[in-house]
Amino acid sequence: MAILVTGGGGYIGSVLVEVLRERGIAVVVVDNLSRGHRRAVAEDVPFYVGDVGDGPFLRGVFREHSIDGVFHFAASSLVGESMHDAGAYFRNNVGGLLRLLEVMLEAGIGRFVLSSTAATYGEPTEVPIPETAPTEPTNPYGESKLTCERMLHWMGVVHGLRWAALRYFNAAGASDRCGEDHTPETHLVPLAIAAAAGRRGPLPVFGLDYPTPDGSCVRDYVHVEDLAEAHLLALERMSEHSAEIYNLGNGEGFSVLEVLDAVHRATGRPVPWEAAPRRSGDPARLVASSHKARRELGWTPRRDRLDVIVESAWRWALAHPHGYAPPRGDVLPHGHATRS
Numbered sequence: 001m002a003i004l005v006t007g008g009g010g011y012i013g014s015v016l017v018e019v020l021r022e023r024g025i026a027v028v029v030v031d032n033l034s035r036g037h038r039r040a041v042a043e044d045v046p047f048y049v050g051d052v053g054d055g056p057f058l059r060g061v062f063r064e065h066s067i068d069g070v071f072h073f074a075a076s077s078l079v080g081e082s083m084h085d086a087g088a089y090f091r092n093n094v095g096g097l098l099r100l101l102e103v104m105l106e107a108g109i110g111r112f113v114l115s116s117t118a119a120t121y122g123e124p125t126e127v128p129i130p131e132t133a134p135t136e137p138t139n140p141y142g143e144s145k146l147t148c149e150r151m152l153h154w155m156g157v158v159h160g161l162r163w164a165a166l167r168y169f170n171a172a173g174a175s176d177r178c179g180e181d182h183t184p185e186t187h188l189v190p191l192a193i194a195a196a197a198g199r200r201g202p203l204p205v206f207g208l209d210y211p212t213p214d215g216s217c218v219r220d221y222v223h224v225e226d227l228a229e230a231h232l233l234a235l236e237r238m239s240e241h242s243a244e245i246y247n248l249g250n251g252e253g254f255s256v257l258e259v260l261d262a263v264h265r266a267t268g269r270p271v272p273w274e275a276a277p278r279r280s281g282d283p284a285r286l287v288a289s290s291h292k293a294r295r296e297l298g299w300t301p302r303r304d305r306l307d308v309i310v311e312s313a314w315r316w317a318l319a320h321p322h323g324y325a326p327p328r329g330d331v332l333p334h335g336h337a338t339r340s
């Protein structure tokens with residue numbers, strides 16, 4: 001039996017693949033390599049290049065492997081991008097999930113973990129945010145993930161699917177092997193590190209007029225390896241329980257300017273920055289209450305200090321100055337549905 005990780009070449013998915021392998025769990029990856037990297041996954045892991053929305057392609061994967069659970073990361077996940085192309089978010093996230101679930105259920109696979117997001121809440125009415133808080137997304141990304149959660153609910157009621165949705169707050173940091181390498185990069189920690197290292201110009205701080213202590217947005221940064229561990233716990237619990245939504249965060253908020261200070265401490269270099277207008281779709285403050293995940297899953301984030309998170313990202317950036325870019329002459333597979 002094996003576990004399928006869709007989007008396993010991406011940032012959080014690749015860390016989960018690593019954790020699964022460390023536990024001796026067989027794993028299969030599907031990724032269309034639009035954002036992910038083949039190099040983020042060990043060579044001996046079966047890796048299929050294709051879309052989760054492609055039924056025949058997925059059926060082929062399910063025929064070749066005996067899969068008994070799916071972790072679904074393959075999705076579009078940028079707030080700013082979703083404010084420019086809302087349709088892409090519903091097509092990729094909602095349409096892709098529907099196709100995947102149909103083929104999964106056809107193949108008799110009944111355990112599913114969705115990568116969801118704090119963006120489902122929108123502007124919170126209480127902070128830290130519990131799972132019971134109202135969900136009023138302020139951007140199409142959050143709305144698309146909320147729609148995915150509702151779809152899972154009904155697939156559970158009607159078809160007996162066992163599922164969990166994990167609402168990540170701000171994933172950050174790196175393992176020794178896997179880190180954050182997006183093109184284009186839009187996330188605060190890798191951008192701030194690149195600015196401190198002189199690899200880019202001053203970092204734009206999006207908004208200094210939010211109702212927060214220093215005026216910049218406050219987020220709850222959670223280490224990517226802690227997130228990965230929560231996935232395993234959710235899958236284990238699913239044997240007995242189903243249909244649960246869990247927040248995953250540390251319960252402490254840091255402003256953009258506080259993150260820049262942490263990057264200064266980790267790198268020994270100040271982060272050059274400049275004030276910039278607000279980024280549309282950004283809520284002022286997103287901080288998790290993760291009591292439910294701690295209580296029900298037994299999840300304890302072990303790398304919960306911002307400095308530890310940022311230092312791990314800095315170590316990875318030093319070891320991978322060009323991210324996952326291949327050495328010259330090394331051609332990577334991409335673009336077609338094939339096992340590599």
Ligand code: UDP
Pocket residue numbers: 079170186187188189191203204205206207217218219256279282
């Ligand atoms: N941010 C910023 N400048 C940047 C990138 C991000 O000020 O160049 C801010 C962004 O507005 C948000 C926070 O940093 O308040 C975290 O943004 P990120 O894109 O990393 O994650 P998100 O909160 O969108 O999931």
